[in-house]
Structures are given as structure tokens and as C-alpha cells.
Amino acid sequence: EDQVTQSPEALRLQEGESSSLNCSYTVSGLRGLFWYRQDPGKGPEFLFTLYSAGEEKEKERLKATLTKKESFLHITAPKPEDSATYLCAVQASGTYKYIFGTGTRLKVLA
Amino acid sequence: DTGVSQNPRHKITKRGQNVTFRCDPISEHNRLYWYRQTLGQGPEFLTYFQNEAQLEKSRLLSDRFSAERPKGSFSTLEIQRTEQGDSAMYLCASTQSWTSGMETQYFGPGTRLLVL
Numbered sequence: 001e002d003q004v005t006q007s008p009e010a011l012r013l014q015e016g017e018s019s020s021l022n023c024s025y026t027v028s029g030l031r032g033l034f035w036y037r038q039d040p041g042k043g044p045e046f047l048f049t050l051y052s053a054g055e056e057k058e059k060e061r062l063k064a065t066l067t068k069k070e071s072f073l074h075i076t077a078p079k080p081e082d083s084a085t086y087l088c089a090v091q092a093s094g095t096y097k098y099i100f101g102t103g104t105r106l107k108v109l110a
Numbered sequence: 111d112t113g114v115s116q117n118p119r120h121k122i123t124k125r126g127q128n129v130t131f132r133c134d135p136i137s138e139h140n141r142l143y144w145y146r147q148t149l150g151q152g153p154e155f156l157t158y159f160q161n162e163a164q165l166e167k168s169r170l171l172s173d174r175f176s177a178e179r180p181k182g183s184f185s186t187l188e189i190q191r192t193e194q195g196d197s198a199m200y201l202c203a204s205t206q207s208w209t210s211g212m213e214t215q216y217f218g219p220g221t222r223l224l225v226l
Contacts, residue, residue, distance in 0.1 A: 042219060043114075096160070103152050
């Protein structure tokens with residue numbers, strides 16, 4: 001069964017303290033892996049799509065990477081406004097259904 | 111605002127009542143998705159449409175749930191005979207597919223349902 005596991009569940013960082021979030025996946029052929037940010041009470045906001053192992057995408061302080069089994073979301077010198085839940089999702093080959101992980105709740109302290 | 115919109119934003123109902131939610135996707139998007147999200151969990155796939163065709167439906171969706179997308183435009187999600195376990199945020203998303211195979215999914219703000 002297709003599955004997505006995110007770790008850690010929660011992470012507290014000091015402002016400027018870089019770290020990485022992990023997304024491990026099991027899927028019968030990967031169509032794409034997606035990262036989203038979700039603020040409390042709002043819908044998820046699209047960040048990145050990765051399609052093949054070795055691919056990397058960057059946006060401001062965020063960088064997403066992909067291997068055949070997992071993806072990392074690297075946060076460099078985070079700021080308090082980066083505090084949110086970060087969600088990972090996959091699409092398997094042959095379907096356009098998205099399977100989400102449970103997310104990592106990030107808190108960045110000033 | 112040209113994003114995905116959902117109505118109502120909040121709904122409180124009594125157990126056993128029927129409720130209907132509406133989603134208006136971004137106009138040029140051909141795929142539309144419904145998800146359910148409970149506290150501390152990621153969005154749980156319910157169903158998706160490509161234009162007006164409902165192509166996939168979650169096995170977790172009971173017979174009390176039904177969705178439509180007439181004419182491939184807006185969509186409605188109906189829950190019949192609501193139960194307290196249906197209390198959740200219901201999210202709608204739409205997707206633009208490119209000829210390259212890449213796609214981007216945009217979410218609406220959600221409808222928060224509370225069943226008393």
C-alpha cells in the first residue's frame with residue numbers, strides 16, 4: 001500500500017538554526033512528490049514538486065531534495081514567519097490521487 | 111480573487127442532518143479534489159474529478175458521502191445523516207496539468223464542519 005511518513009512530528013528551532021524535515025515514502029512507481037506549507041485554520045499552500053531522484057528545488061530559505069525512498073525539506077536560517085506545518089504528499093504512477101503524510105509542525109523562536 | 115473558493119466556511123449541524131458544501135475551482139483547472147482533514151493529521155483523500163467525471167473515490171468514503179461536478183465547473187460534496195465522527199475540515203483543491211506532465215495543486219480555505 002502506498003504510504004508517506006514524515007518526521008519529526010514537531011520541531012522547535014531558534015531563529016537562524018538550520019534543520020531538515022524528512023518525508024519517507026513507499027509507492028508503486030512515483031509520479032511526483034509534493035511539499036506544502038499549512039498555517040493554522042487555512043488550506044495547504046503549494047511549495048515544491050519533485051519528479052525524479054536527484055532533483056532539487058529552492059525557494060527563499062527552503063530547499064527540497066528527492067531520493068528513491070525519501071525527500072528532505074532543508075530550512076536554512078529560519079525566521080519566526082517560517083513557523084507552520086509542512087506537509088509532504090506523493091502521487092503514484094497510474095493515478096492522480098495524492099497521499100499525504102501527517103506533517104511536521106515547525107516552530108521557530110525569535 | 112482568482113483562487114479556489116469554498117462555501118460555507120463554517121457549518122454547525124445536528125447529528126442526522128444532511129449538509130452540502132460547495133467548491134469553485136480556479137477556472138482553467140481540469141481536476142478537482144476533495145479531502146477531509148482532522149486535527150494533527152494530513153489531508154485524507156476523498157475523491158477527485160477530471161472535468162465532470164468522478165475518476166476515483168476513497169474506500170474510506172461511506173455511502174453517506176456523495177460528490178458531483180456538473181459541467182466540469184464547481185463541485186458539491188454532500189454528507190447525509192451526519193455523525194459526530196464527520197466533524198472535520200473539508201478541503202477542496204484544483205490542479206492545472208501541463209503537457210510536460212508537471213502539475214500544481216491549489217487548495218481552498220476549507221469548510222469546517224462541527225456535528226453536535
